[in-house]
Amino acid sequence: MTTAVVICPGRGTYTKAELGYLARHHGEKAALFERFDARRRALGQETLAALDGAASYSVARHTRGDNASALIYACSLADFQDISGLDIVAVTGNSMGWYSALACSGALSADAGFEVVNTMGTLMQQHLIGGQTLYPFTDENWRPIAGRKAELLALAETTAARPGHDLALSIDLGGMLVLAGNEAGLAAFEAAIPPAQGRFPMRLANHAAFHTALQAPVAAAGRAALPEALFRQPTLPLIDGRGAIWWPGATEPAALRLYTLGHQVVAPYDFTRAITTAAREFAPDLFIITGPGTTLGGAVAQSLILADWAGIDTKSAFQARQSASPIIASMGLADQRSLVTQREK
Known part of the structure; x- marks a missing residue:
């Protein structure tokens, strides 16, 4: 069977x-x-x-x-x-x-x-509480871009270290990372990364900062x-x-x-x-x-x-x-x- x-x-x-x-x-x-x-x-x-x-x-x-x-x-x-x-x-x-x-x-x-x-x-x-944004670390053929995932996680960490900024990994989702935090953290992260594949970073409507402290x-x-x-x-x-x-x-x-x-x-x-x-x-x-x-x-x-x-x-x-x-x-x-x-x- x-x-x-x-x-x-x-x-x-x-x-x-x-x-x-x-x-x-x-x-x-x-x-x-x-x-x-x-x-x-x-x-x-x-x-x-x-x-x-x-x-x-x-x-x-x-x-x-x-x-x-x-x-x-x-x-x-x-x-x-x-x-x-x-x-x-x-x-x-x-x-x-x-x-x-x-x-x-x-x-x-x-x-x-x-x-x-x-x-x-x-x-x-x-x-x-908070929200989520989605960003890929693979190319359009779903191959991991060397070093991209580590760079994104490091950026999230440095963003979260700023006063009043909450940001952390929410979901490791295949070739994408879902980051979650407060508005200051999300906005700073989105401003620091280049647009990708015509639709990322993608803020997720009516989502909270799931899977974070x-x-x-x-x-x-x-x-x-x-x-x-x-x-x-x-x-x-x-x-x-x-x-x-x-x-x-x-x-x-x-x-x-x-x-x-x-x-x-x-x-x-x-x-x-x-x-x-x-x-x-x-x-x-x-x-x-x-x-x-x-x-x-x-x-x-x-x-x-x-x-x-x-x-x-x-x-x-x-x-x-x-x-x-x-x-x-x-x-x-x-x-x-x-x-x-x-x-x-």
């Missing part, structure tokens, strides 16, 4: 093109989404049904932390439930996708996962709100943002909660290492990226290039391999979705 690692996406993946994703792909899961919406109504929040069924997409509305996190979690979990005919050997995620991965792995029930993601997304929105108040509030009883043993191996593996039968739920509501919130998230661990420890035939969105495929491919996986060393080499025998299936793309669901949607 084909083996697969499942990867759950993070914030910023439910975009204009994804409007209606839940209704389009998962109409039969109305009972699941209604449970989520009952919780949101009790909190005075807009329902997923209203957000997903909106007449038009709104950046201000759909990218808010309290809305985007819940939408993305619902899409990811529902997509995971549709995967069939494959041997899933491990689960991981990018940033907020860690919460989705917890539920997909069985370490949280579907409803406990929603409680975690909705609580953390709401806390992020309420505090809205600035989020300590959010982490503390999350620990106060989310009890250990929500967490349990995973039923699938779970790869975290350090590249560490949480094994079924060998995981302490208290430690998993502490990581999730501690280190994972306030320290850098190494997505590249998570994918490297997935490739080298589990050697899957396929990497499946749940929806929503299609943007994480590039970061997965870049991470595999950096890991020297299967002799793939450039974007063009990856594209050739992907065309001949797909190694990534993004469920946000209809043709790739059909590879892993065995049924029309």
Whole structure:
């Protein structure tokens, strides 16, 4: 049987093109989404049904932390439930996708996962501390530019040393770095680097300074709100943002909660290492990226290039391999979705 690692996406993946994703792909899961919406109504929040069924997409509305996190979690979990005919050997995620991965792995029930993601997304929105910017250290063929990553990290460090400037690595994302900090730190960094590839540096809308020490108040509030009883043993191996593996039968739920509501919130998230661990420890035939969105495929491919996986060393080499025998299936793309669901949607 084909083996697969499942990867759950993070914030910023439910975009204009994804409007209606839940209704389009998962109409039969109305009972699941209604449970989520009952919780949101009790909190005075807009329902997923209203957000997903909106007449038009709104950046201000759909990218808010309290809305985007819940939408993305619902899409990811529902997509995971549709995967069939494959041997899933491990689960991981990018940033907020860690919460989705917890539920997909069985370490949280579907409803406990929603409680975690909705609580953390709401806390992020309420505090809205800092922001994020994205910048590549590879060329347009996804080859690392010699010394560029070290230069960018050194620049972030010297920027953060200036009075009133907060800046730190947030996510190591394949061939890109996500830097996070306060406005002074972000603006100084963006002013000091040359424009790249026609779109970088890219400030990420409605994103806070995730995975940095600035989020300590959010982490503390999350620990106060989310009890250990929500967490349990995973039923699938779970790869975290350090590249560490949480094994079924060998995981302490208290430690998993502490990581999730501690280190994972306030320290850098190494997505590249998570994918490297997935490739080298589990050697899957396929990497499946749940929806929503299609943007994480590039970061997965870049991470595999950096890991020297299967002799793939450039974007063009990856594209050739992907065309001949797909190694990534993004469920946000209809043709790739059909590879892993065995049924029309």
